[in-house]
Structure formats: C-alpha cells, structure tokens
Amino acid sequence: MLIRQRALLTFCFWSTLTVSREEQSIYRSVTTPNEAYFAETFDTSPLDRKWVLSQSLKEGDLDIYKYDGEWLLEESKNQASPGNKGLVLKSPGHHHAISAYLRTVYHFREKPLVLQYEVFFQNGIDCGGGYIKLLSHSDDLRLSQFNDATPYTIMFGPDKCGSIYKVHFIFCHRNPLTGMYEEKHARQPETDLSDYFTDHSPHLYTLNLYPDNTFEILIDQTLVNNGSLLEDMDPPVMPPREIEDPEDTKPFNWDDRRHIPDPTVTKPHDWDEEAPRLIADPTVQKPTGWIEEEEPFIPDPEAQPPHDWSVEMDGEWEAPLIANPACSHAVGCGPWKPPMVPNPAYKGKWRPPMIDNPNYQGKWQPRMIPNPAYFEDPQPFRMSPVSAVGFELWSLTGDVLFDNILLCDDLEIAKRWTKDTWGQRQTKGVVERLLFATGKHPWLWGVYVFTVGLPIILFISFMWPDKRFGPLDQDYYYKKCDEPQPDSPQGPEGHKSSTDYGPNSSSGLRKREINTAQKKSDLELKAFK
Numbered sequence: 001m002l003i004r005q006r007a008l009l010t011f012c013f014w015s016t017l018t019v020s021r022e023e024q025s026i027y028r029s030v031t032t033p034n035e036a037y038f039a040e041t042f043d044t045s046p047l048d049r050k051w052v053l054s055q056s057l058k059e060g061d062l063d064i065y066k067y068d069g070e071w072l073l074e075e076s077k078n079q080a081s082p083g084n085k086g087l088v089l090k091s092p093g094h095h096h097a098i099s100a101y102l103r104t105v106y107h108f109r110e111k112p113l114v115l116q117y118e119v120f121f122q123n124g125i126d127c128g129g130g131y132i133k134l135l136s137h138s139d140d141l142r143l144s145q146f147n148d149a150t151p152y153t154i155m156f157g158p159d160k161c162g163s164i165y166k167v168h169f170i171f172c173h174r175n176p177l178t179g180m181y182e183e184k185h186a187r188q189p190e191t192d193l194s195d196y197f198t199d200h201s202p203h204l205y206t207l208n209l210y211p212d213n214t215f216e217i218l219i220d221q222t223l224v225n226n227g228s229l230l231e232d233m234d235p236p237v238m239p240p241r242e243i244e245d246p247e248d249t250k251p252f253n254w255d256d257r258r259h260i261p262d263p264t265v266t267k268p269h270d271w272d273e274e275a276p277r278l279i280a281d282p283t284v285q286k287p288t289g290w291i292e293e294e295e296p297f298i299p300d301p302e303a304q305p306p307h308d309w310s311v312e313m314d315g316e317w318e319a320p321l322i323a324n325p326a327c328s329h330a331v332g333c334g335p336w337k338p339p340m341v342p343n344p345a346y347k348g349k350w351r352p353p354m355i356d357n358p359n360y361q362g363k364w365q366p367r368m369i370p371n372p373a374y375f376e377d378p379q380p381f382r383m384s385p386v387s388a389v390g391f392e393l394w395s396l397t398g399d400v401l402f403d404n405i406l407l408c409d410d411l412e413i414a415k416r417w418t419k420d421t422w423g424q425r426q427t428k429g430v431v432e433r434l435l436f437a438t439g440k441h442p443w444l445w446g447v448y449v450f451t452v453g454l455p456i457i458l459f460i461s462f463m464w465p466d467k468r469f470g471p472l473d474q475d476y477y478y479k480k481c482d483e484p485q486p487d488s489p490q491g492p493e494g495h496k497s498s499t500d501y502g503p504n505s506s507s508g509l510r511k512r513e514i515n516t517a518q519k520k521s522d523l524e525l526k527a528f529k
Ligand SMILES: *[C@@H]1O[C@H](CO)[C@@H](O)[C@H](O)[C@H]1NC(C)=O
Pocket: 214, 215, 226, 227, 228
C-alpha cells in the first residue's frame, strides 16, 4: 500500500517539476525602455548593428591589432534560461575591447545614474576582469580606436586575480587646478565577495550614483557597498586644506627629550663600578686526590710513526693521545679551576635615576601652511558626460558572458527592467511555482489533490484499522521494505531508473505514468473490495 503511495508521490513530484521547468525555460525577450540611455539584451539585433570592435593597434607596431580576443553572441550556459543570449568574451589570455554609443549623451545633473549589467563567469574565473567602462564624451571619441588609454568617466564591475575578489567602482575626477584627471577608487567592502565569482551563476551588478554624491553598489539587488564620493574614495576627491611646511626645519636647540638623568644625584662613594660580574666560588676547595702535576692525557708511548711517514712531506709526527695511566686512580688531573659564581659585590655601571625633563618642548612638527594644491569640489557627482559604454578586458579564463546592460537616470525604469530581465529567471517559491503550473495545465489540480489527499486517507485507515489489514499484511509490508524496491528512487534499481527516466525523458515519464495508472487501478480495486 505504502509502496504505491510512494510511487504516486514520485510521479506527482516529477510531473510538477517537469511542467514548471518547461514554464521557466520560455525566455521572454524584453523590449528596451525608450527613456534609457542604453539598454541591451543581446537578443534581437546582430552584434555589429550597435557594437564596435576595437581596431586599436599594438603600441609601436603598426600591423598588429592590440585587441585580438574574440567576442561572440552566444546562448547562456545558464540552465534557467535556455534561449537567452549574451555577449561572450571568448579568448583566454587575449585582450578584448568592444564598445557601443549611448542613445544620447548622459550628463550628470539633477538625476541619478543607474548602471547595471549581468556577468556570468561560465567557466569560472582564474584571473581576469568583468568590469564595464563608461567612456567620456568627446569629439575625439572613436569607438574603433577604443583602448586602455581612452578616457573614461566610470569603471565598474567585478575583477579577480589570485585570491583577491573585487568589485571596482572607479571614477575619473577632473582636478580643477591642473585640469588633469585622477582616478578615485571606492574602498572595497569588507564582505567576502568570492561566491559571486565562483558559483558558476550569472550575477547582476548595479551601481547607483546620486546627485547628493552618494553611491550604492548592489549584487543581485543586495547592497554590498555604499558611501560618499566626498568621504569614501581613495585618494580623496579633495586634497587636504593644509600641509606641513616643507621649508620649516627643526631648531638645533629644540629639546625633545621627555626624560633626563636627575642632575642632583651623584654616584655613591662606595659604588665600585669595576667589581667583576663573576668570581671564583670561594666555598669550593680543590678536591683531595687531584693531581695537578699530571696531565689527563698523554701521547701514547707505544705508538710508532707509520713506516712511510716522511717528515718532509707530512710534517713532524705526533703520537695519538691516550688517557694518562698515572691518573687512572686520581679524582682529576691537570690544573684545577674553581667554578665561577655571581659576585655579590657586583654593581655595574652607575646610572643616575631619570626624571621628567623640565625643558621638554614636545615632539617637533613642521608648521602647517595652506595647501597650494587645495581646491573645493562639493559636487564630484558632476562628472564628465558619458557617450559610450565599453568592455576593455583581459582574462585568463574565456567564456565570460555579459547581458542586460542598462544605463538610465531613473530608479523606477531600472526596477522594471530588472524585473523583466534578471527577475524573469529567479526561482519562484514552491507554492508559487505549483500554482503557476496549474494556470497552464489545469489537470495538475487533480494531481495535487491526489497527492495531498492520499496520505490523509492512508492516515485515517491506519488510525482506525480495518480487519482487512491483519498482522499478515503488515508482516508482508515490512518484509517488502527491507528489500530493494523497484519503484523506489532509493533502491539500487531505483538509482538506475532515476537517470533513465529523468524529468527530461518523456519516455521515462510515460513508463511511470503507465505504472502509476496500473497502481491506481489496483488501489481502487482494493478499496472497492
Ligand atoms: C550606507 O548604507 C547604510 C545602510 O543602509 C546607511 O545607514 C548609510 O547611511 C549609507 N551610507 C551612505 C553614505 O549612504
């Protein structure tokens, strides 16, 4: 009885799963919002309608393209959205550069900047970047010449090398005094970001920049870093107001000794600085029976030089030493020395005690002067306008997929776009999934009712046992359960069947359906008895 129930449950589970997988797999292409400065799903247009490959040449070499890495439009390896295409960086170990113009120039004014895109390290990531650049607007900007020196306003996104996992947010700030652009880096968050690089899943990176000079960095809609352009960038946007005067030097008579020897104390007259640290122990006497006149070892009187010994060649021959036989019954031989012990009269060098220096002037510091390089920029948000997006990347691992790039100035547009693109693939809750499936396949209601109802019926039958379920029947049940069950996915045979009749195998499902139908009619027959 229970065996059959298990089979039925398995069938219900598989069918539900199969149906909802089917539902999920229909990738809906998204219409791009008109208000966006840039929106790209890589689903509709061929790559070259919008994107420009860099033909920048290698420095000092007029024949060789610097960026020889290949870019392709390919379907994502993500199981949750077959049919969804993205831009794929293909060539491991090569430089890649590709870029596209915005619909219109983005100016940093009263509205926020929202930049987001998905990165999927399909083959994992060894060492390489996945960041995007917002290229600064200029009359000189030519996308076909896009390279690492092309001025950019913002660089944003993941980067990994060795064990360092980063999500960059760098912006180029124009120094109003020098007119030079300087890179300002957001400090890296303290949270461990490594999972986003290693879990073989696509992730959504979002940068929100606000006119009040604050920024937020989100991954998969979760805040991972935020801060202020005025306070949390390195180096700081504004230079220090004052600096140490480089002309100032420490006066020769500056007294920075915190403590000095007490001048009022002199060395006591009985202080003997010369007394040795160690003396011969005066309590120890030479032991009786110690023969100082005899050496402990003497040259062996029996030894002869080897017959081929040559004084000219080998030098004077010396007999090997042996223990002195005259010493064999003595306590010791040779000069006797008493052991050394610490000298109680030892005082060492006399030092006067230290006192606080009454003339102490403190640690010398150069005086501060106004920083000639100082400037104020209360609005670093007002960055250089942007007219293109680009990837200029090198990676040791290929097949990095980019998708769903959005640049806009409205959080609501971004929210809708996120829901339509990234949100479309997010796993729904179990109940939501089951209900969603019945919308398309009302017959599933029957399956659900049966799945929920059957255990209740069984429970009731066990609580109020009928005479039909005698001890014989129960014995039969327990015995059966000790053996591998053909219908059970846990049994050895079941293992095989779970691969053969997986959720994707329609023939497997059919077999199961037939099986289950059989069991069902058996069950009904039994119930009618
Ligand atoms: C960063 O986020 C935290 C938590 O939401 C918030 O308390 C803090 O004010 C934010 N900082 C900035 C500079 O926006």
